[in-house]
Amino acid sequence: MVHSYEIPSLLEEIMTWEKEIKQKVPYLETPTGYFLQFDPTENGGYRSSPADAIMFAGTGMDGIHFSFLTEFGSVTDLSLAPIIRVDPMDFGNCAKIVAKNIRDFFTLHFSDHEGLLLNDFESKEHYLTYLKDQEGDDEESEYFDKKKWQWQKNEVRDFAMLRFGFQPILDGYAYMQEVRQARWNELIVTTSDGLGVIVRSTSVDGQNKPVPHPWHMKEIPDRELEQLKSYIVSAEQAGLFGFIRDCQVQGVDDYEVIQAICDQLISLGLPLEAKRLAYCMDMSSLI
Structure with a gap:
């Protein structure tokens, strides 16, 4: 079954709200501090951007972006999808879960x-030290008025908390640790990027427990094309999805391998995931 993805109402409302208040906070590049968007075919465009991710916020810094994780079509209501940060420059550690859903993401932010x-x-001690350092950084320059920037930033925060009914998350560090631990407990297959695989329709009991791909936690032999292609067309879904994540982490970019993966994704009713993968591997011509 081919899934379609609609923009979550909260994201749509915040994007509209940003346009409404932008003139009130001219010192901020964007009111939220992010470049918000929604295009179900867009996952960020980096090789480390998961194929089952839909980007909704860019930071303008080092390619860092935030995305909905659809769990390869398992989550069709994006308001319930986990939120990940993708940092293409943090090699080997590019993708991280940062919030349970889009509401929690913006609540953390504000x-x-x-x-x-x-x-x-x-x-947590390192995080608290970071916060103190940020508070103590009062450096000014003729080009940047930090006090004005902070005042307008606080004004946006207060507007948002009231407008969208966000309840402050006081201990953000504890929240994030809980979210990441909860995800770890749900994984049916682990992957080297830490995201793992969750397929909610798959039983993990007894003999039905999913089997990882043959190169799990090892280097994928990208020169053994026939062996890789044979696995791709015969793999169980959970193993295949884990294989795709590990291919992206390891930078496996052989044309025939990516073609085989895209073909298999399409056969599983996941053409958008195939399109995103081809795009971020610089092989858009495949789809």
């Missing part, structure tokens, strides 16, 4: 946890 959404911290 609860002054932008730094937590953009960065990883070794401990």
